[in-house]
């Protein structure tokens with residue numbers, strides 16, 4: 001998979017692609033991350049990429065011309081068809097399902113805004129979809145792009161080792177993750193649920209699933225709305241709820 005990123009801070013994007021699971025996916029040739037700086041496509045002497053907004057008001061808006069020229073250059077760098085995404089608070093929320101959808105594409109071109117955002121005419125002409133990582137305003141789209149690169153990069157086949165498998169992750173099946181415990185010299189097995197020490201893998205799997213269901217019910221009931229649980233999950237959750245309310 002190839003991800004091109006239009007950003008005024010290309011070094012930040014490069015660094016995101018050099019660490020951790022994403023860095024390893026790049027080393028393994030599973031992912032390419034290529035930054036493009038719209039300022040390199042500004043045509044005036046001052047290399048301007050922004051201007052004051054029509055209608056007045058505070059802040060600056062990114063000019064369409066450098067963005068369009070930069071996007072054209074990015075598109076031309078590969079024959080792969082691309083989905084062009086603008087990271088913005090006005091976008092649809094990023095979910096694990098959306099991450100899986102994007103991870104299956106051959107190429108993304110992500111546009112990171114700064115200042116008050118982009119000229120709307122560029123958005124209407126060039127952007128396929130807007131994506132938000134949450135209902136808050138950042139200084140620019142770069143951190144959101146880094147989140148998408150990670151969420152999508154780790155889903156590339158071969159990016160994760162078995163021990164890091166994505167299948168068990170939080171949200172991978174729309175539920176929160178169960179609690180985890182590991183060997184601690186200072187704590188020993190204090191506070192570790194006995195089932196995890198039982199060696200009974202069936203019971204451990206049952207407990208973990210019940211904890212995922214229960215935690216989701218307690219912390220993010222919205223994730224269960226409209227979700228039809230199978231008989232097994234429904235029984236596990238009912239048991240958890242009964243114990244919780246006892």
Ligand SMILES: c1cc(-c2cnc[nH]2)ccn1
Nearest residue numbers: 087088132133138140144
């Ligand atoms: C995506 C982008 C943004 C953002 C971009 N520029 C300022 N905030 C916020 C949330 N999700």
